[in-house]
Amino acid sequence: MEDHNRMRSILIGYDGSPAAEHALRWAAGEARLRGLALTVCHVWHWPYPMRPADEETLEVVRSEGAIVADEGVRKARALAGDLEVRWCLEQGSAAGSLLRASRGAVMVVVGSRGHGGFQGLPVGSTAVQVAAQASCPVVVVRSPARLDGGRIVAGVDGSPAGDAALGFAVEEAALHHDPVTAVCSWWDPATLPGPDRVPFIDPQAIRHEAIARFERAVAPWRTGHPEVLIETRFVLDSPRRALVSATHGAAMLVVGVRGIGSPPPMLLGPVPQVALHEARCPVAVVPAPEPGR
Incomplete structure (x- = not known):
């Protein structure tokens, strides 16, 4: 069972937003209880319709995404104790990339809304799309969640x-x-x-x-x-x-x-x-x- 659990993980979508920070803390607590690895996934994309003329510019954007992923992994390791924390950097739309990365995951955890989108919306489109299409349970965390249990x-x-x-x-x-x-x-x-x-x-x-x-x-x-x-x-x-x-x-x-x-x-x-x-x-x-x- 322990060997089987090492292969499985909880996937957390992380972009550094306040909701993602709440989701990361919740996911780390859940991973500890289940004895599962925690996979921190950040999705980056080129924000313009046309690709840049040189690949170096694209690599700069990718490197900025890697910095966000590294920060998520660092925080996850501080929260997860001895559990394995994995690093995942995906390119593309946030929802599509998280869905691809979630294949084989025990569950997906996302914040209710990340950076960007329309201000004032309690839930962003990424959370809704991932919840609608994932093949495993998806937990959407909006605000600091109770970690001491409850009904x-x-x-x-x-x-x-x-x-x-x-x-x-x-x-x-x-x-x-x-x-x-x-x-x-x-x-x-x-x-x-x-x-x-x-x-x-x-x-x-x-x-x-x-x-x-x-x-x-x-x-x-x-x-x-x-x-x-x-x-x-x-x-x-x-x-x-x-x-x-x-x-x-x-x-x-x-x-x-x-x-x-x-x-x-x-x-x-x-x-x-x-x-x-x-x-x-x-x-x-x-x-x-x-x-x-």
Whole structure:
């Protein structure tokens, strides 16, 4: 197991921004708990449409990127203790390069927004794109995160990604010795106004069935991880509001990349999009398991 872990790592996207510093600190703590290497990745690019006339100019920009990567590695080593810290310098778009570098990683950790982009946005496009397309869990860190543990909130909706999100939340809780709050939201179509109201249904029966399905989804995780306290919370509200409200004082929110009801063209469902923009704690976006696994 130790030899296998040496080959695996947590990938941290680092650009020296305040959010990247918060993400680096969180990722180092996670790597220590998991006994994994930490790979610090900086992505550089030539910022103009046309390449420079001479390669020396391009090499200057690359060297500046290497300095940022070196700084990230230095800080990571100070945080990670005896763990292996790896150096990674990529050229290209930030999201595409991080996705390529993440192949085989256990998870990717990024700051909510890096240098550049539009000021005032809580989450940048790189964090959103990586969370939407990575084949492993992606943790987006906005502000200084709690490193001493706390409650972990998981969104559960019965989808494959939702079940994977609950599994990731339970795994995190076991590592940190934290409780899990599994949240399932429900709305009553009989209460909708006007033509959207659904007639001839028994809302109480639908609600009871939804609660029963929710409890069945959580039951295997309780059985498999008796050391983790899992609280279930069935909320009469929209999934977006229910999850963001549940994160007050939480150490992490975990959601699936696409839940039930997400439009097929969307790589990232509306619920994780809202969570990334509004949740104050780190948000983990978990992909659905590949078919056959």
